[in-house]
Amino acid sequence: MDLKSHIDQSKLPQHIAIIMDGNGRWAKAHGHPRVFGHRNGVKSVREASEAAAEIGVKYLTLYAFSTENWGRPKFEVNALMTLLVKTLRNEIKTLMKNNIRLQAIGDIENLPGDCHKHLLEAIDKTKDNTRMTLVLALNYSAKWEIMRAVRHLAKAAKDGKIEPSQIQEDDFVNALSTQGIPDPELLIRTSGESRISNFLLWQIAYAELSFLDIFWPDFRKEHLYQAIIDFQNRERRFGKTSEQLQP
Ligand code: FPP
Numbered sequence: 001m002d003l004k005s006h007i008d009q010s011k012l013p014q015h016i017a018i019i020m021d022g023n024g025r026w027a028k029a030h031g032h033p034r035v036f037g038h039r040n041g042v043k044s045v046r047e048a049s050e051a052a053a054e055i056g057v058k059y060l061t062l063y064a065f066s067t068e069n070w071g072r073p074k075f076e077v078n079a080l081m082t083l084l085v086k087t088l089r090n091e092i093k094t095l096m097k098n099n100i101r102l103q104a105i106g107d108i109e110n111l112p113g114d115c116h117k118h119l120l121e122a123i124d125k126t127k128d129n130t131r132m133t134l135v136l137a138l139n140y141s142a143k144w145e146i147m148r149a150v151r152h153l154a155k156a157a158k159d160g161k162i163e164p165s166q167i168q169e170d171d172f173v174n175a176l177s178t179q180g181i182p183d184p185e186l187l188i189r190t191s192g193e194s195r196i197s198n199f200l201l202w203q204i205a206y207a208e209l210s211f212l213d214i215f216w217p218d219f220r221k222e223h224l225y226q227a228i229i230d231f232q233n234r235e236r237r238f239g240k241t242s243e244q245l246q247p
Contacts, residue, residue, distance in 0.1 A: 003225040007055060011232045013185035015059035016052060016224075017207070019199055020044065022191030022215030029215075035079040040217035042087050046094075051221035053098055053132040055228070059181055061135040063199050067107065067144050081115050084138070088118045092125060099131035105177040106140030135181060142201035149175035178203055186231045188224075190216045208234055 020041060027037030045062060052060040065080060072080075095102055102122050109116065119138070152175045156162040162171065173179070183203040189195070192213045196204070210227045212219075237245060 003222050003229065004055070006229050007225060008232050009056065012056055013228065013231060014057065015061070015182050015184040016057055016186045016188065016228075017061040017063070017184035017200055017204070018048060019063045019187070019189040019197060020216040020219075021189055021193060021197075023217060025191065026215035026217045034076055035083075037215070037217055038076075038080055038083055042083065044216050044219040045087070046091075047220050048224055049100065049132075049134055050098075051224040053100055055225075057132060059133045059135060059184070061105070061137060061181075061184060061200070063137045063140070063197075065106075065138050065140070066198060067139055067141040068198065070139075081112050085115050085118050088122045092122050095122070095126050095129065095134070099129045100126065101129040101133045102126045103133055103135045103181075104138050105135055105145070105181075106138045107144060108138055111139055133181070135178075137199070140177070141198040143198055145177050146202060148177075172202075176202060183207065185236075186210060186227065188212060188227050190214055190219055190223075206236070206238055208236065 023037030023041045024034040025037070026040065027034050030036070048062070049060060064084065069080070070077060094100075104119055104123060108119060111119065119136075149172055153162065153167060153171060157164050157167075178200070183205070184200065184207050187196075187200070187204050187207045188210045190212045192211065194209075194211045200207075208231050210230060212223060212227070214223065235242060235245065
C-alpha cells in the first residue's frame, strides 16, 4: 500500500510548519553554487504545498527568509529575492486553480519594493480561496515578532487601552503576526539539523518536531506523508499522563 493511504484523516494536523534547510549543501554536493540549490528548492515548495492541500491540511507555513538571512552574501540575498518574485508570478495561476490562499508573516514592509508589491498582489488575488492557506515566513524571526507584540501591548497600556494586570494570553496571541492562524501541530525541518532557528517560538509550544535527514531540494510528497504518519503514531499528552488520555 502507498504511504498516503496510511494517513488517518481523523487525526490530520491542521497546521504543518516547515523549516526548509539544506539548499546550499545540496548544491555543493552536486558541484553547483548555492543559488542552484535555492532554485531546485522551489520544486520542493510545490511538492509540499500540493501534498498538504491534497491530504486536507488547512495551513502550511514555510520558512522562506529569516531576518538573519540578510547577513548572507549580497549576491545570494538578491538571488533569493528574485527567485521569490519569479515564483510568486509563476505560481499564482496554480494557487488560484487549487483554491489556495497565500498569506505572509514577518516584516514584509521591509522587503525590496518589487518583492513586497508582488507579494501583496498574490495575497490579495488569492484572499477568497478556501482549500488551504499557504503561509510564507518572509523577513521573519520569532524574536522580532515577540518584540513587536510586546511593544504593541506596552503602547496599548500606556495609552490606557489595556490594564497591564489584565493582559491575557489571547491579547498576546492577537498581537503576533500569526493572528488568526492556529498553532502548528507538526514542525518539520530538513537537512539533518535539530534546531528551531528563531522560528515560531511561541506557536510551537506543543508542536511535534520532525527532523529529516534530507536536504530541502530532495523533499518530495512521500516525505510529508511519512512525517504525518509518524506524527499520528505519537502520543500527545499536553502535560497530562498517558492514563488520563484513555477514553
Ligand atoms: C535554507 O537553505 C533555505 C533558505 C534560506 C531559502 C529557502 C528558499 C527556497 C526554498 C526557494 C524560494 C522559496 C519560495 C517560497 C518561493 P540554506 O541556504 O540555509 O542551506 P545550507 O544550510 O545548506 O547552507
